[in-house]
Amino acid sequence: MNHEIGPRRWREQRWITDSVLRTDGLEWDQPRVAYTVRPMGVDALPDFHVAQARIHKFADMVPVFTELAERRERLAKAATNPVAAREHYFHAALLFATAEWPIWRDCAELVALDDRKNACYQAYAELADHHVERVEIPFEDAFIPAWFHLPRGYTGGPLPTVISCGGMDAPKELNVNLYGDKFLERGFAVLAFDGPGQGEAPVRGVKFTPTAWIEAGEKIVDWCRARAEVDADRIVGFGLSFGSYWMTQIAATQPSLRGSAVGLVCHEPGCHMIFEMASPSFKARYMWMSGLERDEVAFDKMAEQIDLRPLIGQMPAPWLVVAGDEDELSPMEHSYDLARRCPTPAPLLVYQQGRHALSLPTPSVALGPNWLTYAADWLLERVDGLPAEDVVDYVLPSGQIERRTHPKETPA
DSSP states (O other), rough: GGGGGHHHHHHOOOOHHHHHHHHHHHGGOOHHHHHHHHHHHHHGGHHHHEEEEEEOOGGGGHHHHHHHHHHHHHHHHHHHHHHHHHHHHHHHHHHHHHHHHOOOOOHHHHHHHHHHHHHHHHHHHHSSSEEEEEEEEEETTTEEEEEEEEEEESSSEEEEEEOOOOOOOOOOOGSSSSSSOOGGGGOEEEEEOTTTTTTGGGGGGGGOTTHHHHHHHHHHHHHTTTTTTTTEEEEEEEETTTHHHHHHHHHHHHHOOOEEEEEOOOOOOOGGGIIIIHHHHHHHHHHHHOOOOOOOHHHHHHHHHHHHHHHTTTTSSSEEEEEEEEEESSHHHHHHHHHOOSSSSSOOEEETTTTTTTOOOOOHHSSOOOOOHHHHHHHHHHTTOOOOOOEEEEOOTSEEEEEEEOGGGSSO
């Protein structure tokens, strides 16, 4: 049971989490509804409204989201219109993924839920409006799981390609929208993957270590470069939340990438804020992701090695950072410091009063540039060969952008 594992704060003070969940709802620790609905679309809102009404304690999450996923799966199988079936299968897969999130132990229940998620996503892939392909990239004694997407109407030839990862709570199925995806619509192919410790990977035995993503990055890029659909000279990286750390590891060690964009940052060396100051759910999950769910002392020692400063100095291509200046999980000063140390152009898009997830109703986020659009356009410029520059675009509450001095231009 989850109450036997994880950090001391999680094991001994569960009542606090349950109390906060009852008052703040499903998003007590992060805007999981917002980031899950984004790829699904507004049709998914009723599922989450029901979940909000029915979940009153942490233990309710798995059964409620499983039931909602099973309902969508039934609707998909009963649908006579393939478009309706496609949409229901996509929603079912993401709801099964949400049901998996609170299980932080290796067990048959987690494997079964992940198998059902994969089956629903595969059923979606067979009905999708674009090519979607299951990929398993060999890694150590297991594999890196991924979905390879090609733009709608693709007829052949090499494409600019994004290797894309979410964060510690955002599996690969959330990386590409059901409709209107920012990257596919710009002509990118997208390899959405779960790296070591993330999403499906730990379910299949691939856990996080401080260097595992560097090793996985080499395998991922090699896979892309071997595919005829991928333009090997126009590959870029995209990572969100803890993916902002992992993708930076990959980008700094894969010189063939033309650039990388990372956002909703986790850049604090040692991760004290997210693991010790935020909801204990973050640390509890990451301990399982690392295979250390029963040894907090060992995890704390390992976490000291989570530090991008030794790597950032070898970054070979432009590196964009998107963040809120009041990020509650990773103080912005650490991202500024990395941008200052980066030898290649390291522009920043910063939202005033923006928190970690850059969620609404923060005025700068609501009225300023859409950060996904900004990042997608920036990466398109990189594969098109346009130069990048060191700038800070600071978004005011009015939505206007104020150009500010880059950290490289100010004393350390």
